Amino acid sequence: QVQLVESGGGLVQAGGSLRLSCAASESISNFNAMYWYRQAPGKQRELVASITSGGNTNYADSVKGRFTISRDNAKNSVYLQMNSLKPEDTAVYYCNALRKWTTEYWGQGTQVSVSS
Numbered sequence: 729q730v731q732l733v734e735s736g737g738g739l740v741q742a743g744g745s746l747r748l749s750c751a752a753s754e755s756i757s758n759f760n761a762m763y764w765y766r767q768a769p770g771k772q773r774e775l776v777a778s779i780t781s782g783g784n785t786n787y788a789d790s791v792k793g794r795f796t797i798s799r800d801n802a803k804n805s806v807y808l809q810m811n812s813l814k815p816e817d818t819a820v821y822y823c824n825a826l827r828k829w830t831t832e833y834w835g836q837g838t839q840v841s842v843s844s
Contacts, residue, residue: 730754730833732823737838740813744842748808750823750835755804757781759825762806764797766819766840773822777808791817813842 731753740746748764756762761780767773777797778786785797796809806823823835 730825730827732825732833732835734821734823734835734838737821737840739841739843742814742842742844744813745809745811746813746840748810748821748823748838748840750806750808752804752806752825755801756799756806756825757801759827760829761826762799763824763826764806764808765822765824766817767822767837768816768819771819776821779806810840813840815842815844818842 733751734748736746736748738746759781761778763778764776765773766776774788776788776791777795779797779799787795794812799806818841820837820839822837825833
C-alpha cells in the first residue's frame with residue numbers, strides 16, 4: 729500500500745511563504761503524475777498543481793505565479809512552494825499520486841492557515 733505523508737503546513741501571515749513536502753513510500757517514478765489538492769471549509773476539493781513523471785507542470789489559475797510544484801526523485805518527494813500567500817489559500821492541502829492513469833493514492837493532508 730502506497731503511503732504519502734505531507735508536511736510543512738502551518739499558520740502564516742498574508743504575504744508569507746510556506747513549503748509543503750510530500751514523501752512517498754516508494755519511488756515516485758512509478759507514478760504518471762503527482763498532484764497537490766486543497767479543500768477549504770465548506771468547499772469542494774480543488775486541484776492546485778500537478779507534475780508529471782516527465783516534469784511537466786500545471787497550475788490552477790488562482791495560484792499561477794505564486795506557487796511552484798517540484799519533485800525530487802532521489803528523495804521520493806514532491807514539493808509545493810507557496811509564496812505571496814493570501815487568506816483565501818487557507819485549506820487542508822493533500823498530496824495525490826496517480827499510477828497507470830487509473831489508481832490514485834492520497835495523503836492525510838496538512839493544514840495551511842493564512843491570516844490577514
